[in-house]
Amino acid sequence: MRTEVPVAIAFIAGMLMIVSLFVPHPVIAQPASVMRSWAIIITAFAYVLGIANIARISVGSLTKRAKDWEYKAVLLGAMATMLFLGIGVGVASGGPFDWAYLNVYVAMQATMFSLLAFFIASAAYRAFRARTVEATLLLVTAAIVMLGRVPVGEHMWSRFPDLTEWIMGVPNMAAKRGIMIGAALGGISTGLKMVLGLERSYLGGG
Amino acid sequence: MMGPRTEPPNVGLIILLAVCLFVGLPSAARCAAELKVQDVPDDEGTALRISWTGDALLADSLVISRSAPPDSTWLAIARVPGRQAEYTDSGLRRGTSYIYRVTSGGGLVATSEAGRPRASVLNRTRINQMIILGVFVAFVLAYIWLAASGRKFFVRKIAGLNAIEEAIGRATEMGRPVLYVPGIDDMDNIQTIASMVILNDVARLAGNYGTPVIVPVCRPFVVPVAEEAVKQGFLNAGRPELYNPNNVRYLSDEQFAFTAGISGIMMREGTAANLYMGSFFAESLILAETGFSTGAIQIAGTANVHQLPFFVAACDYTLIGEELYAASAYLSSEPKLMGALKASDLAKLIILILVALGCIAETAGFLKFAELFTAR
Numbered sequence: 001m002r003t004e005v006p007v008a009i010a011f012i013a014g015m016l017m018i019v020s021l022f023v024p025h026p027v028i029a030q031p032a033s034v035m036r037s038w039a040i041i042i043t044a045f046a047y048v049l050g051i052a053n054i055a056r057i058s059v060g061s062l063t064k065r066a067k068d069w070e071y072k073a074v075l076l077g078a079m080a081t082m083l084f085l086g087i088g089v090g091v092a093s094g095g096p097f098d099w100a101y102l103n104v105y106v107a108m109q110a111t112m113f114s115l116l117a118f119f120i121a122s123a124a125y126r127a128f129r130a131r132t133v134e135a136t137l138l139l140v141t142a143a144i145v146m147l148g149r150v151p152v153g154e155h156m157w158s159r160f161p162d163l164t165e166w167i168m169g170v171p172n173m174a175a176k177r178g179i180m181i182g183a184a185l186g187g188i189s190t191g192l193k194m195v196l197g198l199e200r201s202y203l204g205g206g
Numbered sequence: 207m208m209g210p211r212t213e214p215p216n217v218g219l220i221i222l223l224a225v226c227l228f229v230g231l232p233s234a235a236r237c238a239a240e241l242k243v244q245d246v247p248d249d250e251g252t253a254l255r256i257s258w259t260g261d262a263l264l265a266d267s268l269v270i271s272r273s274a275p276p277d278s279t280w281l282a283i284a285r286v287p288g289r290q291a292e293y294t295d296s297g298l299r300r301g302t303s304y305i306y307r308v309t310s311g312g313g314l315v316a317t318s319e320a321g322r323p324r325a326s327v328l329n330r331t332r333i334n335q336m337i338i339l340g341v342f343v344a345f346v347l348a349y350i351w352l353a354a355s356g357r358k359f360f361v362r363k364i365a366g367l368n369a370i371e372e373a374i375g376r377a378t379e380m381g382r383p384v385l386y387v388p389g390i391d392d393m394d395n396i397q398t399i400a401s402m403v404i405l406n407d408v409a410r411l412a413g414n415y416g417t418p419v420i421v422p423v424c425r426p427f428v429v430p431v432a433e434e435a436v437k438q439g440f441l442n443a444g445r446p447e448l449y450n451p452n453n454v455r456y457l458s459d460e461q462f463a464f465t466a467g468i469s470g471i472m473m474r475e476g477t478a479a480n481l482y483m484g485s486f487f488a489e490s491l492i493l494a495e496t497g498f499s500t501g502a503i504q505i506a507g508t509a510n511v512h513q514l515p516f517f518v519a520a521c522d523y524t525l526i527g528e529e530l531y532a533a534s535a536y537l538s539s540e541p542k543l544m545g546a547l548k549a550s551d552l553a554k555l556i557i558l559i560l561v562a563l564g565c566i567a568e569t570a571g572f573l574k575f576a577e578l579f580t581a582r
Contacts (some may be wrong), residue, residue, distance in 0.1 A: 022336045024250040025325045026300065043392065043427050050426025053456040060452065068474055105460070112462035116488065119495040119520075127519035176511050179527040181557055183509035185342070185550045186531030188394040192346055194399060198542050199534060200439065201406040 007197035014195030054079065141167060208393040239263075243306055243321030251300035251325030258308055258316065264288055270295075271440035273305050275320065280307065298323050330413040331582040338579075345549040353545030361547060366505050366523035367536050371411050373479035373522075378415040382478035383453075384408070387468060388491065389484020389508070390424040390461055393431060393476045396531075397509050401484035402428075402435050403534040404507075408481060409439020413448055422471060424464045429456050465489040469496045482506040482521070483530060486513045494520030507533065 013035060020032035058072040085097040092098065130136040147153030148164025193199035227411065239262030246253040262268060265288030270294060271280040286293055287500065288310065300323055307317040353359065377384045386408055388401040405421065412419045419439075421432045433454045438451045457467035469492065471477065480497040482490070482504070490506070490513040497504045498520050505526030506517035517524045528550065535543035558581070567575035 018339075022329055023327060024248060024329050025327050026250055029250045039394065046425075046427040046429075048426075049429050050456040053426070053429050053454075057452045057455055070469070103432075105463075108466075109302050109460065109462045112466055112492065113488065115492055119491045123491060123495055123516065123519040148425050179509075179514070182528035182550075182554060183511075183531070185553050185557075186400075186508065186528035188339070188342060189346060189546045189550045190396055190400050190403075190531045190534075192343060193543065193546050197506050198350065198546065199403060201435070201534070201538070 003200055007200060014191070043049055051079075052073060117145070225388050236513050237371065239308065239310065239316040241273065241306060241308060241316040241318040243304070243318045245321065245324050246294060246296075248326050248329040248331050249323075251323045252298050253294055253296040254298060254304060254306075254321045254323050255292055255294050256308075256318065258288075260316075262308055262310065262315050263291060265315070268308045268310050268315065271309065273307075274304060279340055289301050300325055314399035326558075327330075334578060342549070342553050345552050349545035349549040349552070351545075353541040354550075357546045359541075359548045361532075361536060361544060364525070364529050364536055366507065366525045367533055369503075369505055369523045370408060370481065370537070372546050373505055374408070374411050374415055374417060375479070376503055377478035378417045380478045382476050383418040383420050384412050384479045385468070385471065385477035385481065385502070386421045386474060387480070387482045387484070387496075388417055388421065388423065388428060388432060389482075389486055390464060390489065392425040393427050395485050395517075396551050397485040398425075398428060400531050400534065401507075404481075404483050404530075404537070405432060406435040406439045406442075406452050407534065407537040409436040410442045411439075413440040413445040414441025415446060416448060418450060418453055419446065420471060420475065421479065422431075422464070422468050423454065423456045424459060426456055426459075429454060461489055468493055472496050472500050472502070476500065478502050480504045482508070483510065483533070485510055486517075490524070491516040491520060497521075521532050531560065 016028065016032050016035065020028050023029070054075070058076050058169065060066075061072045062076070082100065086098060087093075087176065089096055109184050124142070128135065128139040128142060132137050143166055145164050147156065148160040148167075150163075153160040153164075190199070234574050239258050239260040241262075242257050242259075244255045244257070245251075256270060258268070267285055268288050269282050270284045270286065270293055273280045283295060284293055295304075295306075303320040303322045305318055305320050308315045339360065344363050349359075375385055379414045386405055388405060389395070389398055391398050393402075394400065395569060404570060406417075419436055421436060423429050423432055425500075433451060437446070437449045440446050455467075457465045472480065473496070477497075477500070480493075480502045482493060483506070486493075486506075486508050487510065490508070491509075494504060494517055504521040505523045505525070506521040507530040508514065508517065509527045509530055511527070514524065531550075532547050535547045564576055564579075567573075
């Protein structure tokens with residue numbers, strides 16, 4: 001019963017969603033719409049689980065003065081402050097919650113994102129070292145694409161942009177579409193295995 | 207001798223007619239138009255399509271009003287240019303009769319007959335997709351049946367999946383934990399679901415070696431599923447005592463806060479094997495490069511095509527697209543799951559043949575072939 005009931009629920013819900021894609025009649029469309037609404041409500045309630053998880057792990061570390069407990073204190077303090085500002089004061093534009101979000105969170109997010117530029121450089125350096133035939137091919141292709149995307153490349157040879165477009169539009173696009181078709185079939189196959197109850201390890205059934 | 211007397215032309219009348227014909231056209235729209243109301247096909251019965259012909263097409267703008275008899279009040283629902291020729295009124299009550307009228311410049315143009323929205327049993331625009339899905343489902347069921355009846359299938363070696371055990375073994379030798387990141391999408395993404403299945407196998411392998419697995423989670427809904435997958439994996443390995451609920455950690459819904467949190471875990475806890483399986487976006491390279499800087503062995507898998515180059519560049523092994531979905535069958539060697547995997551292979555072969563036929567058909571100018579597969 002521990003796995004049969006969830007598998008039955010997954011089958012009914014999954015089949016309803018698949019059939020609703022092809023049958024617009026309200027006999028199918030309305031229950032499907034209701035289930036989509038349930039999913040949104042359940043997801044919203046899942047945040048309680050998230051907060052409980054953070055609180056359990058961080059409070060435990062804090063009380064035991066475990067390694068790096070100071071970070072947990074900052075995390076809990078920041079979470080409590082934002083909860084108080086959001087629920088207690090409100091989320092109106094120009095308010096303290098909005099101010100903290102824009103001036104603290106957004107700034108930190110931009111900082112993290114900006115690190116990407118340096119990481120791209122270091123990853124590209126390693127990937128483009130011409131140690132193998134594949135890496136050399138990658139280096140040459142990347143060099144052409146980069147030159148085709150900047151004005152100096154066109155100044156060097158007027159056909160660089162055309163060559164870049166060909167590389168991006170033909171071999172690159174063909175590979176991307178091949179991967180996408182394979183991934184789509186894999187996704188459908190995985191979904192089908194869930195709906196039919198063939199794959200039930202996510203339920204804890206082994 | 208005088209011939210028959212002819213009346214001089216009435217110049218005033220001619221001018222009046224000319225004015226009516228060439229100057230007064232917009233106002234003529236007030237006189238004649240035909241208004242039709244039809245049910246919108248292939249929907250759930252909540253929309254009607256109103257179309258007009260005749261002089262109404264010449265009007266600069268038309269006001270469309272709706273009434274639901276016996277209620278005689280008219281509700282203006284839209285103002286559209288006359289040349290638009292049709293308008294779809296959606297959000298209606300199924301089975302209720304509605305009548306429409308269009309007016310131009312304050313004068314009545316036309317009133318329609320009553321129309322009633324009806325629900326369709328089948329969305330005919332998706333019949334091609336339904337057939338393709340049906341054929342694929344038939345393949346999957348047939349191969350599962352073959353697998354269940356004892357047929358063995360060959361599956362090529364996937365280096366990235368073979369390396370998972372090697373990575374966990376290395377982490378064990380170094381006495382450090384394994385990091386498993388299930389992407390940043392919620393459980394409604396099939397990649398996250400596939401990732402949870404792989405997590406179950408990773409926890410089983412880690413359980414065999416007695417190595418802890420840290421699972422940072424970006425969506426709270428994923429937390430209980432990840433907890434269950436890890437718990438069951440350790441249980442399958444016969445080491446349920448290894449499960450530590452504090453190792454499945456919800457960090458943040460925000461992309462870069464989550465990324466910063468994982469980077470912190472890598473640096474502070476010194477994870478020796480980092481596995482990234484699921485749906486990733488701009489954080490992929492930040493995670494993979496941070497992991498590289500700590501010297502961890504890294505295996506990634508995603509179906510997000512744009513992130514694959516980053517993982518290929520920064521990780522030791524990468525599962526590309528479909529390999530992520532093949533992982534559960536590959537790692538578990540369950541015959542039924544292998545059957546589903548072979549069905550995907552057969553479907554790909556057929557798609558390959560259809561693509562080749564499509565190229566030939568398009569080159570030969572037979573465009574109907576491609577239309578058979580067009581999503582409308």
